[in-house]
Amino acid sequence: MEPRVVVDHPYRLGENPLWHPVEQRLYWTDITGQGVYRLDASGAPETVFEGETVGGFTFQADGSLLLFMAHGKIAVLSADGSIRAVHESLPDEAAARFNDVIADPEGRVFCGTMPFERGPHGALYRLDLDGSIVKLVEGVTISNGLGFTPALDGLYYVDTPTQRIDLFDYDRATGAIVNRRVFADTASDDGHPDGMTVDAEGYVWCARWDGWSCIRYGADGRPTQRIDFPARKVSSVAFGGADYATMYFTTAGRPTDAEEDNGAAGGRVFALEAGVKGRPEFLSRILL
Secondary structure, three states: OOOEEEEOOOOOOEEEEEEEOOOOEEEEEEOOOOEEEEEOOOOOEEEEEEOOOOOEEEEEOOOOEEEEOEOOOEEEEOOOOOEEEEEOOOOOOOOEEEEEEEEOOOOOEEEEEEEOOOOOOEEEEEEOOOOOEEEEEEEEOOEEEEEEOOOOOEEEEEEHHHOEEEEEEEOOOOOOEEEEEEEEEOOOOOOEEEEEEEOOOOOEEEEEEOOOEEEEEOOOOOEEEEEEOOOOEEEEEEEEOOOOOEEEEEEEOOOOOOOOOOOOOOOOEEEEOOOOOOOOOOOEOOOO
């Protein structure tokens, strides 16, 4: 299986691919490039928002976008382009940005942060329906991929430098997460764990930053499949298409040092029909 380029643009830090279930098209971000994009009717990229860092976003049930930005800022982007802040900032996130988020079945959002200067100063939060926010996990270095088990009783979570995919017990009624344990120790795999998704069969797909790949993990946490890319920094993965049979992947094009080779297609958005289907992501319902 060879992924194909669907957006031939070298985004500096392509991230957060997310399929819109109503519009039936892909959205994604360029975090460093400070933009949110989507495919237009012809399959070409168009700008949805630009000018501020967006580390993650969700689709709201009313059709708006919920943007998770820098310094703890969270804002609603309406269809007319207007912005309304849910939080202008968060006390502990003055020197950090959001880096991956996911809506839960009830419309809450789990959202993680990473400090601008690397160190264990980030966190994982839960944004509740009334707009209040709760810190769930402290001491995070690079909060990353999130995904729910098919039974909706568990939440997968990545803090990239740990080289693990962890699993929490998740209570849908309250949004509580407890009993964190290791689902997959990925230290022997190339690169580092980044964004992730869970397919309809319950397998976990995790992008491998600096690993030129995306890896599928079985219920026992062991790799079962690997997809290789002509891009070093594979940042995230999502399912989309009318039947969720197409996988979409974002990559980064910016080098972290002058000698680094990010590959001939670094920064592009890729797609692949991998013979497995995904599931629609949930919509957020913050302040609705």
